[in-house]
Amino acid sequence: MSEENGSPPDGRFALAKLRRACGILPGAIETTTFGHPTFQAGKRRTFVVLDDHEQPEMLCLVFKAAPKDQACLVDGKRFFRSKFGAKHGWTAMQVDRLTDWQHVKQLVVASYRLVALKRMVAAFERSDRPPRRPRRSKSGGLRPRPG
Numbered sequence: 447m448s449e450e451n452g453s454p455p456d457g458r459f460a461l462a463k464l465r466r467a468c469g470i471l472p473g474a475i476e477t478t479t480f481g482h483p484t485f486q487a488g489k490r491r492t493f494v495v496l497d498d499h500e501q502p503e504m505l506c507l508v509f510k511a512a513p514k515d516q517a518c519l520v521d522g523k524r525f526f527r528s529k530f531g532a533k534h535g536w537t538a539m540q541v542d543r544l545t546d547w548q549h550v551k552q553l554v555v556a557s558y559r560l561v562a563l564k565r566m567v568a569a570f571e572r573s574d575r576p577p578r579r580p581r582r583s584k585s586g587g588l589r590p591r592p593g
Contacts, residue, residue: 487562509557
């Protein structure tokens with residue numbers, strides 16, 4: 447890996463950031479596929495890969511995007527169609543010191559939503575909501591909100 451773009455040669459920093467982004471997703475597991483750190487929603491439902499083979503000398507994040515989102519993202523500089531599965535929305539993003547990790551988190555969550563089971567997405571949506579304040583009963587005491 448070249449450091450001219452500021453990429454760590456081994457990607458440890460990027461992997462740590464990616465682990466944090468994926469750690470909030472129900473049922474997300476980390477595995478290795480073809481030698482690359484891969485995150486899946488349950489078994490065999492890949493939603494993001496940290497890859498160093500998409501572009502020469504470049505660490506990339508590969509994720510699934512909806513076709514319209516892929517079309518908006520791809521710019522040939524930081525974002526490009528993945529070598530594998532581009533027609534199915536797989537998109538690669540250059541990872542370096544300029545990487546906006548808040549944006550990465552949004553992309554990771556969107557990719558997760560595309561591949562995860564409906565129950566997993568529902569669990570994430572429940573966990574993503576701010577805690578609700580308890581409602582007061584007619585007698586003035588607190589009672590839990592339904593649902």
